[in-house]
Amino acid sequence: MSATARKIAPNAQDIQARKGSVPLVSLTAYTTPMARLMDGHCDFVLVGDSVGMVLHGLSSTLGVTMEMMILHGQAVARGLDLSMLVIDMPFGSYEEGPAQAFRNAARLMAETGAGAVKLEGGVEMAETIRFLVKRGIAVMAHVGLTPQSVNTLGGYKVQGRDDQAQAVLADARAVADAGAFSVVLEKVPATLADRITAEVAIPTIGIGASAGCDGQILVVDDMLGFFTAFKPKFVKRYADLGPLAEAAIAEYAAEVRARSFPAAEHVFADQAPAKGAKA
Ligand SMILES: Nc1nc(=O)c2c([nH]1)NC[C@@H]1CN(c3ccc(C(=O)N[C@@H](CCC(=O)O)C(=O)O)cc3)CN21
Numbered sequence: 001m002s003a004t005a006r007k008i009a010p011n012a013q014d015i016q017a018r019k020g021s022v023p024l025v026s027l028t029a030y031t032t033p034m035a036r037l038m039d040g041h042c043d044f045v046l047v048g049d050s051v052g053m054v055l056h057g058l059s060s061t062l063g064v065t066m067e068m069m070i071l072h073g074q075a076v077a078r079g080l081d082l083s084m085l086v087i088d089m090p091f092g093s094y095e096e097g098p099a100q101a102f103r104n105a106a107r108l109m110a111e112t113g114a115g116a117v118k119l120e121g122g123v124e125m126a127e128t129i130r131f132l133v134k135r136g137i138a139v140m141a142h143v144g145l146t147p148q149s150v151n152t153l154g155g156y157k158v159q160g161r162d163d164q165a166q167a168v169l170a171d172a173r174a175v176a177d178a179g180a181f182s183v184v185l186e187k188v189p190a191t192l193a194d195r196i197t198a199e200v201a202i203p204t205i206g207i208g209a210s211a212g213c214d215g216q217i218l219v220v221d222d223m224l225g226f227f228t229a230f231k232p233k234f235v236k237r238y239a240d241l242g243p244l245a246e247a248a249i250a251e252y253a254a255e256v257r258a259r260s261f262p263a264a265e266h267v268f269a270d271q272a273p274a275k276g277a278k279a
């Protein structure tokens with residue numbers, strides 16, 4: 001790299017080219033300040049529809065709307081210079097068919113500046129993925145546990161055990177063949193994830209899958225310990241910020257009740273301070 005070369009965010013082709021190379025690093029983000037913290041540490045940042053459960057208190061991702069995705073997508077975009085932005089298509093915005101999917105994917109990209117969209121589904125979504133990619137939309141696929149199908153999957157269960165393995169493999173093959181530039185493998189047995197990683201030509205991004213995937217993704221509030229409503233086995237808590245924040249809030253509450261906050265340094269005198277002194 002020349003001395004003047006400036007680092008810029010990767011695009012979908014750069015991500016795809018990382019197949020079999022240095023593992024791809026990814027987290028979700030929903031807000032500008034969180035995006036700023038991970039900018040450059042992540043190859044791509046996903047505005048996941050998990051935002052509904054993590055920030056809005058919904059009990060599934062089914063109630064997430066296009067408007068929510070656009071608002072959070074715009075917020076995250078303002079925090080990123082060095083990481084690629086990928087945005088989830090919400091439940092109901094693409095399943096009717098290719099034309100509906102194109103209309104909503106184009107809107108997500110135009111209004112947020114995302115470099116790609118992600119959508120859930122395998123064989124049944126291949127035609128839609130092909131339609132989008134042929135018309136200029138980079139698509140990340142998502143197979144295995146697809147949370148928008150929680151009602152037909154019977155819960156957030158491991159997918160692809162035993163005689164289900166062939167179906168998940170077929171899904172991964174179908175989305176790769178349709179032109180997806182990468183595929184998320186969620187909550188599938190590690191040996192199946194390794195087999196899919198070996199057999200498909202696009203990078204696999206694991207969540208509850210295998211260290212052998214071409215990359216990993218986690219929900220940022222899970223790994224920071226901010227989201228504690230549930231903890232899937234695949235989540236590693238790298239910090240415990242939720243309890244840390246609650247302790248700070250409890251301390252503030254006690255100090256307000258004791259009138260020890262605000263202290264002298266937090267209040268204003270009658271006279272303006274002399275020039276050069278702190279306001
Ligand atoms: N905070 C958060 N983290 C996620 O990883 C996540 C979301 N939200 N929302 C969207 C989907 C939903 N996902 C989920 C949701 C729940 C479990 C879960 O509770 N798993 C339990 C067992 C559940 C079961 O077997 O029925 C586990 O221990 O893994 C896993 C993934 C992954 N995504």
Ligand SMILES: CC(C)C(=O)C(=O)O
Nearest residue numbers: 028048049050184217
């Ligand atoms: C967990 C990732 C893959 C996701 O789809 C989301 O956050 O919505």
Ligand SMILES: [Mg+2]
Nearest residue numbers: 048049050088
């Ligand atoms: Mg999602």
